[in-house]
Amino acid sequence: MSTWDFRVTLNRAPTDQEADLLYEAGLDDCAVAGGPDGSTFLMCDRESGSLLEAIMSVLVQIRSVDGLWAIGVDHDDAVTLGDAARRHGKRTQASLRQLANGQRGPGGFPPPLVEADNISVYSWGEISTWLRTAMGDDIPEVNRDIALADAAVKLACRARATHREDQVRRLLEVA
Amino acid sequence: MVGRGRHQYNEINAAFRRLREIPTLTVVESHNGHRWGWVRCICGATPFKVWSTPRNAGNHAKAVVTWATGHARCGKSEEES
Structure with a gap:
């Protein structure tokens, strides 16, 4: 589940x-x-x-x-990295966190739209575009x-x- | 401006602290039915209803922060109109 x-x-x-x-x-x-x-x-x-x-x-x-x-x-366009991982289907939340922190990947991961204590909210549109162009991920537009x-x-x-x-x-x- | 209400869940209070930084949003505590209260935007949209006992407080906190990002430009729209 x-x-x-x-x-x-x-x-x-x-x-x-x-x-x-x-x-x-x-x-x-x-x-x-x-x-x-x-x-x-x-x-x-x-x-x-x-x-x-x-x-x-x-x-x-x-x-x-x-x-x-x-x-x-x-x-919603606004997502946490956990939401983004589920929408992506082939990356884990940990993988996205490492890309977001610059620990892996070429850098330039989109910054969060807003952060509140332990909640960081990103734009799914920006994340998915970056993953397609910088990482070559196959993510459908819709x-x-x-x-x-x-x-x-x-x-x-x-x-x-x-x-x-x-x-x-x-x-x-x-x- | 944000009211002084505190929710029983820390995650939701943390979200309220972030909303406090957005002057176009107001947190209202009311305790009616299953509603702890609501968060209102000056744009007049349907307020975000805050449950007293959401099924998952972390997700409910995430939802109110996410909703607030959708209203980030409301203050600017009001100024321009």
Whole structure:
């Protein structure tokens, strides 16, 4: 089991009572917050066998609160080195720490965006670009499972909005 | 400006100390339901709800610091508008 970090955008900001219901539904490993663009999302660190299973379990719990649903799934750009290692899949946190400290590699690892006691937060965009160009690592631009989950959530939203849920479900079974 | 509230978890208090350095953020202690309180940005975004008993305090602390980085430019946006 690993801990997977991801973000699920909600259809709207939950009320305080709804936030408590989200917590009671099992989302005590997710934080409710919003962005400067007006969006509201859950920032999740979910333990599961895979990223897709982690996302699915969060989506089920969101739906248990009437009036709330997911409208998108993505990754935060801000990551710890542990998060970055899990997203990379082929480097350990220790490996990234050695690259960040200059103990290994050519140097020039991106500095943290912010540090708070023992929490150092980096930009995944900057880290992944540096790993591709300086270390030759093969990292896709977009995480495949995040892209799949986001596409599925958006399809589900459109199906619900057009009352075509059963038809879309059958379409996925035969496609 | 940051309120004086202390959370029961040291990791979250450490995150609050960092947030204290960001003048556009305010930490509010309220103790309602499962919420210890929230962190508010002057941009008016949905505040970051701080749980009293998150499943993992370290991850919750990381989340609030991560969220704060997403609001790093809010003060500058407010000045420019």
